[in-house]
Amino acid sequence: MPRQQTPGGVDRFHLRSTAAALTSLAALAAMSLVAGPASADPGAGPCALTRTSAHHSLGLDTWNRAYPRPRRTLNAVMVFLAFPDHRPGLATGELAGDYFPATSDFFEQASYGRFHLVPHPQPHWITMPKPSTAYGIQRDWAAGDRASYLRDAVTAADREVDFARYDVVYFVADPDAPGVDSDATKVVNFDRPIRADGAELRRIVTVFERHPPDRNVLAHETGHVFDLPDLYHRPTDGKGDWDTYVGDWDVMGSQFGMAPDLFAWNKWKLGWLDAGQVDCVQSGSSLHTLQPIGRFPEPGSTGGTRLAVIRTGPGSAVAVEARGSAGNDGGICTEGVLVYRVRNEAESGGGPIEVFDGHPDSEACWDRSVYPPLADAPLEVGQSFTVPGERIRIEVADRTPSGEYTVKIST
DSSP, X not given: OXXXXXXXXXXXEOOOGGGGGSGGGXXXXXXOSSSOOEEEOTTOOTTOOXXXXXXXXXXXXXXXXXXXOSSSEEEEEEEEEEBTTBOOOSOHHHHHHHHTTHHHHHHHHHTTTSOEEEEEEOSSOEEOSSOGGGGOOOSSOOHHHXXXXXXXXXXXXXXXXXXXXXXXXXXXXXXXXXXOOGGGOEEEEEEEEEEETTEEEXXXXXXXXXXXXXXTHHHHHXXXXXXXXXXXXXXXXXXXXXXXXXXXXXXXXXTTOSBOSOOHHHHHHHTOSOGGGEEEOOSSEEEEEEOBTTSOOOTTOOOOOOEEEEEXXXXXXXXXXXXXXXXXXXXXXXXXXXXXXXXXXXXXXXXXXXXXXXXTTOOOOTTTOSSXXXXXXXXXXXXXXXXTTSSOEEEEEEEOTTSOEEEEEEO
């Protein structure tokens, strides 16, 4: 698995009784990370898929309240962990600068100003009790080693950090310590939350990135904290291409993508699109004017329509959105109308979103795309596409001088 094509993953993890050294763990309460407590979403609308028991399901009729929803200001603590076998050569401020304000800016732009992620980097290194080589840090981490690392990290940090003040927790390891593996960066979800300072820690982002880190890696991992799934494809034999599902489109597919802004469906799930910005397509033919999703709305504007949705079954839908060179998509390869399928029962990493290739006989930007066959997937003006296996035809009729696309959808 080439590192340059592989975002960090998500692990669900049970912190076993070996964590008894943390006295606050004695009163752990069970929780479900999959089903979770739900709250109805008044902005869902008739085309919204229902949330299922799939891990990070893209159903959005309800919100899983086990996860913080990024529709307000959230505070994130960044704890820097050193080890006895290596003296850090970097100041904590340098590492904090690797991730912020870039990560906050990404979400500020993606949410159209509806979400603010405020970082609180700690001013100095906190030393772990064991050498870095003692924890067996790697991508597919042994459960016992990971338990030891997290137990020691929470214990060490709790002396100085009031976890009750924060919504998101990042543990950043000394990138130059000999036992640190940059491929191990991921979110660890707990079957039972850890109690610290009266707060329940349900998940922690463990960061092992090099300095400087992979582009947008923390935005990807933070997306998991908000219940977004991995959109890449992990080959079962460890060989093959990771980016066949969505290519460059959406940071949850690849942190290296040229168009990393979140799909409009993901923005809808997170609460950054209102029901009035989503067209639910009924039978027959209809015209839709779509604003590129990367464009920040003008002051006083509602932002316009950002997504058209055609339900294709109880657990699937076809989504249509416009992508252009704006905001997080400033490095885009090709502009146009992107069509993709969403499935609410697909697990994280199992293809919950699959982009349709509007130009299956060509590819683009082979020198910088993570998956050139999908780099030119969007439809341009005058082009049309029939969704495989469905009686759905999408035609791009026009593009206004200001950049909106007029799309005809026939079902």
